[in-house]
Amino acid sequence: MRRRPDQRLAHVIITFSDADTANRAIVNGLSICHKRVSVAKCRKEPIRCLKCQGWDHIAAECVVTKEVNVCGTCGARDHWTSKCNQQGVTHCTSCKSDDHTSWDRGCPTFLRKVDELNARDPANDIPFFPARETWTWSQSYPS
Ligand SMILES: [Zn+2]
Ligand SMILES: [Zn+2]
Ligand SMILES: [Zn+2]
Structure with missing residues (x-):
């Protein structure tokens, strides 16, 4: 990062x-x-892809989207999270919810992933x- x-x-x-x-x-x-x-x-911690906001792989290994960068903050599919200028807009790609961002540590999907990880280890x-x-x-x- x-x-x-x-x-x-x-x-x-x-x-x-x-x-x-x-x-x-x-x-x-x-x-x-x-x-x-x-x-x-x-x-x-669960691995979240910075490119597609999917789980269990990193951006370098992302096969989900070649041309697309999904923004972790606003959920738009045309820019990286770091390039986001959509002030105040939040969208979580995992939960398909506008309540929080994809990188929110309170994200229910993130927390479920943490639980899964802890269950294994x-x-x-x-x-x-x-x-x-x-x-x-x-x-x-x-x-
Ligand atoms: Zn990906
Ligand atoms: Zn954005
Ligand atoms: Zn979420």
Whole structure:
């Protein structure tokens, strides 16, 4: 994904060598360049195609639409989401609804896809990396 010039937040992907170290970082945060940063696990998310707004494939592998770019914001079929200038217009291609955009994280289709993913991989839904300690399997932080 290309960054917009006004974007201030950056995500850093850190790979930990073992689950214990990763869990400790999630609980305590990490110190990067003398700044405390909070750490969250990267959960797997359903893949949505940026070209056709369909699911389970990426734009580079999209076979649904060759000439068409479906806008994730307004649902028009003639521009990329990033080129959208339809202010205030929302349309979700998945739900065929004008209540929200295709990239809305509250989109019922998105949430159903997340459920399907978690059903296949139950560890995906918990905030920690399952390790020896039982609290890593819980939904909440240790007190
Ligand atoms: Zn596609
Ligand atoms: Zn648009
Ligand atoms: Zn939707």
